Amino acid sequence: MSARADSLKGWGFAAPALLWTTAFFVVPFVVMAAMSLATLDGRTLIWGLHADNYLELAEERYLWRAVLVSLEITATVTVVSVVLAYPLAWIIAFRVPARWQRLALLLAILPFWTSYVVRSYAWLLVLAREGVVNQTLMTLGIVAEPVTLANTRIATVTGFVHFFVMLLTLTIYANLVQLSPNYRRAAMDLGANAFQTFRHVILPLTLPGIATGAFLTFVLCIGDYITPQILGGNTELTVPQVIMVQLGRRADFPLASALAIVLMALVTLAYLACARWLRIDRL
Amino acid sequence: MKTAIARLLGTTMLGLAAGAAAAQEELNALVWCDHTDPKLIEPFEEEHGVTVNLREYEGTGAALALLEQSRPGDWDVLVIDGIDVFRAVEAGILAPLPEDELPEADFFPEVVMKENNSADGVTYAVTEKFGYNTISYNAEAVDPADMQDLSTVWSDKYEGRITIYDYYLPVMGLAALASGIDTADITADDLETIGGVMSDMRANAASVAGVVAAQTALATGEVDIVVGGGEWLTAVLQEEQPELTWTIPDEGAVRWSQSIGVLADSEKPDLALEFVKYIVSPEGQARLATSSCFWGMPANMKAGEHLTDAQKEVLRWDAQETYLANTQLYPAPDTDLDIEMQDLWLETLQQ
Known part of the structure; x- marks a missing residue:
């Protein structure tokens, strides 16, 4: 009786979350999956098990190219963000005095306080031909003519990295401050130099923090529409941009849903990779 | 006791005020961003004692999908790309408009576009702006x-x-x-x-x-x-x-153009028609033409009487005959x- 009561209590506690997930994830996902197998006859939606949208995805160059572009940008952003965020988190965790760490973290996340769209447009101005970056390069005599930075993949990656470095700094910092200083002392006592200590002790122990941040970066980056739309100048299209085009004028929900399913599959693969090799599942 | 009565009276007054506010008629319009300029909408709201709720959209497909997912009667007015009126007519979402109540005789003839705004001799929308x-x-x-x-x-x-x-x-x-x-x-x-x-x-x-x-x-x-x-x-x-x-x-x-029509499921067709008539009136047209979101030529030539010379110069009012012929x-x-x-x-x- 007691076990049954406990079980009921457990379901009672879990019920709100289960209901929420069912209503706002499972049901929409099932509808989207079904929609991806529907097709349009003119403007009439035909439900069924049609593979047309997935075949079109394989056949149309611009569609699979969008998948490739999304993956390339996301991989670049994730790697660059990790490389920049780790030293920053390290400095905040180990070099900034404890009483200043909160302020340092606050400063690190300050850009979060501004609107995402406004921040993207700000980057567009910074990277413009007459922008701060080009003016500085020309003043220093590094380039004679303005360099094209805005409306390129560089601009998209820059906008993303600016955002995700903050996110990764937080996840890596949280991991670093949990490490006991004894690990480093023990490694040093055993004759390891600073680099060896980092390479063989600190880095492996902080991999969960890196993996968590990298996974979040991957998920948020690959599904983002705003940054590539504003900063990339449509010089190449990512999957979310192609989805928006399908919806905007033609309301081609079946093809848009198939593309969304592909995005979800990529995110799932990324999760499985993290879970398999980086043991993110233990977090 | 006096305090209790005062509170009761206050609460009652607040309730009545809230009821009156809730009773104010509302018009729901699915529009392009140029209709969201308060200087365009407020005069209509004040004249008719109503609230106009506006929702912007981008892309006809998105608008039609939104209307499909809404309950009948949720929306009263639709602003739509002039070339896409036939899609809305095919979908059966637009109500016929009384042609004799529309000032199309005052329009630039090239933008009346009966072939776009009507089907089988029935008018479903009216051009409001072009460029x-x-x-x-x-x-x-x-x-x-x-x-x-x-x-x-x-x-x-x-x-x-x-x-x-x-x-x-x-x-x-x-x-x-x-x-x-x-x-x-x-x-x-x-x-x-x-x-x-x-x-x-x-x-x-x-x-x-x-x-x-x-x-x-x-x-x-x-x-x-x-x-x-x-x-x-x-x-x-x-x-x-x-x-x-x-x-x-x-x-x-x-040349682009945008049209406006009344939705077939509207529960306030008379008010919706009044809104359409206001938008294509000379005053409404002048305000729409110079909306803070984007400017464009009004379909109604009489809007010129309500535009300043500077505004007309920006719109290149005097060149329209040539432009219309060459586009x-x-x-x-x-x-x-x-x-x-x-x-x-x-x-x-x-x-």
Whole structure:
């Protein structure tokens, strides 16, 4: 009786979350999956098990190219963000005095306080031909003519990295401050130099923090529409941009849903990779 | 006791006030951003003692999907791309409009567009605003004479100094005109030719941008030319940067238009019709033409009586006869051609 009561209590506690997930994830996902197998006859939606949208995805160059572009940008952003965020988190965790760490973290996340769209447009101005970056390069005599930075993949990656470095700094910092200083002392006592200590002790122990941040970066980056739309100048299209085009004028929900399913599959693969090799599942 | 009575009275008064506010009639309109300017909407609200709830949308597909997902009666008024009225009529979502109550006799004849706004002799929508997708440019940075020839506009002479407006129909319309094809005559057989022109355009363009990004690019000097731009792009920048201007090339340009209609399921058809009549009245037209979101020519010529000389100059009121004669409505493809055109557009962007 007691076990049954406990079980009921457990379901009672879990019920709100289960209901929420069912209503706002499972049901929409099932509808989207079904929609991806529907097709349009003119403007009439035909439900069924049609593979047309997935075949079109394989056949149309611009569609699979969008998948490739999304993956390339996301991989670049994730790697660059990790490389920049780790030293920053390290400095905040180990070099900034404890009483200043909160302020340092606050400063690190300050850009979060501004609107995402406004921040993207700000980057567009910074990277413009007459922008701060080009003016500085020309003043220093590094380039004679303005360099094209805005409306390129560089601009998209820059906008993303600016955002995700903050996110990764937080996840890596949280991991670093949990490490006991004894690990480093023990490694040093055993004759390891600073680099060896980092390479063989600190880095492996902080991999969960890196993996968590990298996974979040991957998920948020690959599904983002705003940054590539504003900063990339449509010089190449990512999957979310192609989805928006399908919806905007033609309301081609079946093809848009198939593309969304592909995005979800990529995110799932990324999760499985993290879970398999980086043991993110233990977090 | 007195305090209790005072509280009861206060609560009752508040309740009555809230009830009165709730009872105020509301009109729900699905619109483009130019209708959200308070100086356009407030006079109607004050005159009729109603609240107009506005929701912006982008893309006819998105609007039709939204209407499909709404309950009957949720929406009363629809603003729609002039070339897409037939889609709304086919979907059965627009109510007939009483033609005799619309001042179309005062309109620029070319934009009445009965063939677009009616079906089987029944009028379902009325044109409210129009303008041009043509060439916007910085007169201090390019040779204005070059802007009269479309092939020079997107030639390598201006490589990296061009942005293309991010909407395939007007841009493909311009590419068609440059190839000597009328926009109304575009068929699937023409897409190879149009695709070739767009590839040239794309090769020399720095970006393909939406309204705000194109304005920003032109205003900041990132680019000097916007292919597909027009008065709607540069008018709001005119005061601070008079060097940003636009022209209609010798080959011509494409014309956009927007229409307004009453939804068939509206539970307030009379009020919705009043709103449509207000929008196409001379006063409403003048306000709509100079909306803070974007400017464009009013369909009703009598709006000129309510515009200042400076406003008319920005809109190039006196040149409209020439412009209308030298422009074509942008392509209005059927479903199959639309799919092919959109695929070609996306293919070009991914080059």
